[in-house]
Amino acid sequence: MNYLKYEPRKTCAITGHRTLPPDFDRNALCDRLEQLIEAGCDRFLCGMALGFDLAALSCLTDLSGRYRVGLEAYIPFLGQEERFSREDKREYRRLLELCDEKRVIFSHYFTGCYLARNREMVDHADVLFAYCMKNGGGTAYTVAYARKRQIPVVFFS
Numbered sequence: 001m002n003y004l005k006y007e008p009r010k011t012c013a014i015t016g017h018r019t020l021p022p023d024f025d026r027n028a029l030c031d032r033l034e035q036l037i038e039a040g041c042d043r044f045l046c047g048m049a050l051g052f053d054l055a056a057l058s059c060l061t062d063l064s065g066r067y068r069v070g071l072e073a074y075i076p077f078l079g080q081e082e083r084f085s086r087e088d089k090r091e092y093r094r095l096l097e098l099c100d101e102k103r104v105i106f107s108h109y110f111t112g113c114y115l116a117r118n119r120e121m122v123d124h125a126d127v128l129f130a131y132c133m134k135n136g137g138g139t140a141y142t143v144a145y146a147r148k149r150q151i152p153v154v155f156f157s
Helices: 026-038 052-063 086-098 113-123 138-148
Strands: 010-016 041-046 070-077 101-106 127-131 153-155
Touching: 010 052, 010 113, 010 138, 026 041, 026 052, 026 127, 041 052, 052 070, 052 086, 070 086, 070 113, 101 113, 113 138, 127 138, 138 153
Parallel strands: 010 041, 010 127, 041 070, 070 101, 127 153
Antiparallel strands: none
């Protein structure tokens, strides 16, 4: 008798810095995300911040042509993109349209809303994919929160 092997699927939350270095390797990022997909991640949660979040989401939208993946936008508050540059707003809105689900966590900005959004993503994830090059800030906080919750962290460097 031939039984199909069941592979459990995984949800991956994405976190990283808003400012990327000039030599940031987008191709390496896409390759690493493809490895995560091949390792069983089929749902990705993106906080929609400039920098690493949107770079990763852009790679995932490219990969979605070859892989079946779900993309979820975790928007910290309504109007998150209002202070972005015109070009960044355009890219944000383009990527947002390509997401399968959109979750607005809060109706308005307040101090701590980004951290609350990050906790919400980790609470719904099986793994955290992180670009964390500093010991402080929101990304480091999110990595520490994932470890506290015993969520595995995969680093991109």
